[in-house]
Amino acid sequence: AASKIKSVIVLGASGGFGTLFSQVLAKDGIVVRGISRKGTPRADATFTDYLSADPCNPNEEVLERVRSASVIVSCVPPGPCIRALEALAPHMSKGAMFTDVLSVKSGICDAYIALQDKFPHIELVSTHPMFAPAAGWKGMNTAVITIRGGEISSEFTRLIETWGSQTIAMGSGQEHDTVTAAVQNATHSALISFGLCLGKIGYDAEMAARIATPPHKALIGIINRMANINEPDTYWDIQTDNPNSDEVWAKLEEAVGEVHAAVKAKDREKFCDIISGFKPLLEKGKLEGHEPPAY
Structure with a gap:
């Protein structure tokens, strides 16, 4: 069946997610129009057309595109996202959808409600692709928070699923x-601290690679990806914008202290109890198809 979505505008079109949206939407035969304050799209972008303009202070070229758009996808920070919505919404057609891809949702969803x-x-609708753009959609998760839904948002969700994302x-x-405080904040905090620790203890990457255990290989692979593929600013935004971030850091420091205290006290029982406690914590949330090897 033909998609109800005929034309999509991507704001902040010069970035990673803007480029990713251009690629998948163009493959679906949908007109995808980039608008960005930066003058040129990335070389691998596949926009139908691209306009260098400020969506928060739209000119007539921007508004002409907005009037015919089924969807506007904002790939800009929270402040410009809200300002763009306020500037563009009066010109959007009835039943059209505005969405974003921000990593932290309390503020933007409160703004949509207001x-x-x-x-x-x-x-x-507020969407959160739970991955870096370089990873692509296939096999990844996308969180969707619907403030006011309808035919277009339902179709947009269906499209995301056809791209391979749940x-x-x-x-x-x-x-x-609250959920991403664990899934992102705590995870990233531990990984960043692990990488920093390696530097402080004089890590020899070449020798370590020769004798590495499976857990070490797994963590090194992740922090290598963080450093070389993803944008560090993404991790910064998550750590600074999530309202639960301070609590996560406090609990991480508490947890490290608790493990260290057990080791210093040579309290084998306490140490083993900590690790054994992971089993009941995690048993309800096993990731299908992601069972780790036996270490």
Whole structure:
């Protein structure tokens, strides 16, 4: 069946997610139009057309595109995202959808809720692809928070699933940020601290690679990806913007201290109990198809 989505505008089109959206939407035969304050798209982008303009202060060329768009996808930071919504929504067609790809949702969802009565003619959905753009959609998860849904948001969710991503509906920005405090903040905090620790103890990467254990290989692979593929600013935004970040850091410091205290006290029972405690913590959330090797 033909898609109800005929034309998509991507704001912040010069970045990684803007480029990724251009690629998958163009393959689906959808007109995908980039708008960015930066003058040129990336070489691997496949936009139908690309306009260098400020969506927060739109000129007539921007508004002409907005009037015919089924969807506007914002790939810009929270402040410009909200300003763009306020500037563009009055010109969006009835039933069109505005969405974003921000990593932290409490603030943006609160803004959508505050503005939904002002713009009753449009659908408002906040999406979070739970991966870096370089990874692509296939096999990845995408969180979806619907403030006001409809035909276009349902079709957009279906499109994401055809790209190979599983979509997960979440009830609110607050729910999202509570879960991602563990999935992203705690995970990234531990990994960044691990990488920093290696540098402080004089890590010999060449020798370590020759004798590495499976857990070490796994962690080195992840921090290598963090350093070489992903944008460090993404991790910064997650750590600074998630309202639960301070609590996560406090608990991480507490956890490291608790393990260290058991080691210093030579308390074997306490140390083993900590590790054994992971089993009941994790047994309900096994990741299908991601069972680790026996270490």
